[in-house]
Amino acid sequence: MESNTHILERNLIAQRQEEDDDEIDLLKLWQTIWHRKWSILTLVLVVSMVAILAVFAITPIYRAAATLMIEEKAAKVVSIEQVYGLEGTGSEYLQTQFELLKSRSLAERVVRQLNLTTHPEFDPRQQPEPLIDIRGLLANFDFNKVVPATLPGDLEEGIDPTEAEIFDTVTKDLMERISIEPQGKSQLVKVQVDMADARMAALAANALANGFIESQLEATMDMSMTATNWMNSRLGELRTKLKDAEDRLQAFREAENLVDVDGVATISAAELTLTGERMIDARRQRAEAESQYRQVQAMRGGGWERLASIPAVLGHPLIQQFKAEEAKARAKVDELSRRYGARHPAMDAARSDLSAGSASLRGQVEQVVAGIERNYQLAAANENSLQASFNTNKSQIQDISRKEFKLRELQREVEGNRALYDTFMTRLKETAATSDLDSANARVVDQAVVPSEPIKPKKSLIVAIAALLAGFIGVGLTLLLDALNNTFKSTEQVESRLNIPVLGILPLMKNLERSDLARMFTIDKDKSFSESIRTIRTGVVLSGIDHPHKVMVITSSIPGEGKSTVSVNLAFALGQMERVLLIDADLRRPTLAKSFEFPVGTPGLANLIAGTATLEECIKHVDGIDMISAGTVPPNPLELLSSPRFAKAIEVLKSKYQRVIIDSPPTQAVSDAVVLSTFANSLIYVIKSDSTHIPLVEKGVGQLLQNNAPINGIVLNQVDIKKAKKYGYSYGGYYDYYGYSNAKQA
Incomplete structure (x- = not known):
């Protein structure tokens, strides 16, 4: 049951620690x-005073500003400006002008104009000597006599700077002091110069503004002159090219005997068209004649009668006439044959007429067939003749076209060269006529005036910021020191972190010897200390009122926390009421014999356990209580305390005394306290206020609780009451506080 109680206590301690770590106590x-x-406040005051002295030692800087208006499109005087890209629109153009205002060439112009190389603010030869000569200090040390000849940014020691170096340094310095500030979305811009010399700052700002305008005019003039020279050289080249083109055109005309190419081409084209139409008709006629000729050739083997049946022959008028006469003669023969006999003269005459008609028809058919053949031959010859004429005209036209294309090419070359030559001639005349006309894309709106107030340092702002930073730093350091000081400073903190009641506190006793501290209660020199011991005694007695704690162990985390002082003085306090025995069980670093100046070799606890001395020889009676010192320091203290002889000795002492108080070694040094706690009915844990780290205390208490040590309470020792009260740690409610107050009043 007791073990479960201790486990619950440890869980409560861990839970309370986690809650404390997670919460921030703003109060x-x-x-x-x-x-x-x-x-x-002292830190803030000191920093503020230093800041005030510093700002008054800083050289005031004045800012002069001239306002310029930069037009995006300058008035176009010569069209050649398009070649150089002077036209600009948009933010890119204005940004370019801003960079030109900060250019080195413009700064060099101002340096020359105002002769800034001799001004004390810029001339490195007139700069004041530094308060601390670093080079001189380095020279006093012997680094094998090797001192760098130059430092970054410095000129060589002992060598005067050249005019070029001074000019370069002054120019860079001026460029760093120039700032350009556009005015909203307008075309206005402020040219600002920061200097310690207010008048010179105004002169420099005006010089920059005017120099920018002059540089623009000079650039325009230079470009016009460059354009004029370039156009003059280019014009000569164009003149030569135009002359060459005209010569080639004329030579081609003369070589080809060309007078009117358009007219010749038109006539040739008309002839070609007419020949084409005639060739079409000839081809048609040849086709018709060929068709008739093919029919004649097909019928020629069948006699003239078959030839007469050909449509081309049959349709001939003479053939039709002869056929009609033959038919008439044949009809007469047929008529007479029915009337007369075959030998009738009329029949002979009729047959003679029929034979004559047939012969005539045959002769005429042969003539028509021969005509068809001749007509075909003529048609074919006519077609071939027209085809040859057409091809001849076509070749002539193609030749004329080639000449025309070449002629047009030469004419275009002449016209292009002439147009380009005329354009350059016009531009050259315009440029020459307007080359001396001033035209700039900027003008000064407001001249810079001498500033009356410096822009920096802003003394009040600097001092305020310094004071504010000092305040923040002071607060931060305070919180940091408080966070780093991870110790117990109040009873509330002890009880909240350890969940163990505080029996009392003991005030800090300064400049006292060990022997004096051991007898503080008996001599009653300090009322607050005595009252605090009584408070602890009361807590001890009341905590064991039903079952008195006969054996009490008093320990701490580390040496020097005052556990021995608490043990001795609490023993004296309890000795006024009970029979008390005080045992010095710190066999490694005993203090009891030294505090009460026991003779060297006085037997003690080690001798008693070892059996080299009797109990009566070990016990010493001092101011109403009995004491057993550590005795001879043994080589094995833990084995002695764990031995049955020690347990038997405790049982014997418990029967002789009402209260046995054991001064134990610290928990973090050795394990003796854990062993001694097994014999105790009560354990008091001493903590040195504002000194012992909380993790050490928690570790020591945890070790004891793990071994079921009966921790009865905590004593917060060596409390600086004044300091604790100053920092808000209240110990009200304890008799020691009232005792301390009463002691002050006494």
Whole structure:
């Protein structure tokens, strides 16, 4: 059951620690800051005074500004400006002008104009000597007598700078002091110069503005002159090219005997068209004649009668006439044959007429067939003749076209060269006529005036910022120191972190010897200390009122926390009420014998356990209580304390005394306290205020709780009451606080 209780206590401690880590106590932070308010205010005051001295030592800087209006499109005087790209629109153009205002060439113009190389603010030869001569200090040290001849940005020691170096330095310095400030979305821009000399700053700003305009005019003039020279040289080349083109055109005309190419081409084209039409008719006629000729050739083997049946022959008028006469003769023969006999003279005459008609028809058919053949031959010859004429005309036209194309090419070359020559001649006349006309794309709107107030340093702002930063730094340092000081400073902090009640606190006793601290309660020199011991005694007695704690172990985390002082003085306090035995169980660093000046070799606890001395020899009676010192320091203290003889000795002492108080070694040094806690009915843990780190205390208490040590309470030792009260740590409610107040009043 007791083990479960201790486990629950440890869980509560861990939970309370986690909650404390997760939460930020703003009130505590404010109290920490408020308690160190005078330190913070002192830091702020000191920093403010230093800042005031610093700003008054800074050379004031004045700013002069001249306002320019930069037009995006300058008035076009000569069209050649298009070649040089003077036309500009948009933000890119204005940004280009701003960069020109900050250019080195413009700064060099101002340096020359105002002769800034001799001005004290710029001339490196007139600069004041530095307060600390770093080079001289380095020369006093012997670094094998090797000192760098130059430092970055410095001129060689002992060598006077040249005029070019001075001019370069002054120009760079001036460029760093120039700033360009556009005025909103307008075409206005402020040219600003910062100098310690207000009058010179105004002169420099005006010189920059006027120099910018003059440089624009000079650039325009230079471009016009360059354009004129270039156009003169180009015009000569164009004149030569035009003359060559005209000569080639004339030579071609003369070589080809060309007078009117358009007229010749027109006549040739008409002839070609007419010949083509005639050739079409001849081809048609030849086709018709060929058709008739083919029919004649097909019928020629069948006699003249078959030839007479050909449509071309049959349709001939003479053939039709002869056929009619033959038919008439044949009809007469047929008529007479029915009337007369075959030998009738009339029949002979009729047959003679029929034979004559047939012969005539045959002769005529042969003539018509021969005519068809001749007509075909003539048609074919006519077609071939027209085809040859057409091809001849076509070749002539193609030749004329080639000459025409070549002629047109030469004419175009002449016209192009003449147009380009005329254009350059016109531009040259315009440029020459307007080359001395001033035209700039900027003008001065407001001249810079001598500034009356400096722009920097802003003394009040600098001092305010310095004071504010000092305040922040002071607050930060205060919180940092408080965070780094991870110690117990108040009883509330002890109880909240460890979940163990605080039996009392003991005030800080300064400049006292060990022997004096051991007898503080008995001599009652300090009322607050005595009252604090009584408070602790009361807590001890009340905590064991039903079951008195006969064996009490008093320990701490590390040496020097005052556990021995608490043990001795608490023993004296309890000795006024009970029979008390105080045992010095710190066998490694014993203090009891030294505090009460026991003789060297006095037997003690080690001798008792080892059996080299009796209990009566070990016990010493001092101011109403009995004491057992550590005795001879053994080589194995832990084995002695863990031995059955020590347990038996404790049982014997418990029967003789009402209260046995054991001064134990610290928990973080050795394991003796854990062993001693197994014999105790109560354990008091001593913590040195504002000194022992919380993790050490938590580790020591945790080790004891893990071994079921009966921790009865905590004593917060060596509390600086004045300091604690100053920083807001209240110990009200404890008799020690009232005892301290009463002691002050006494």
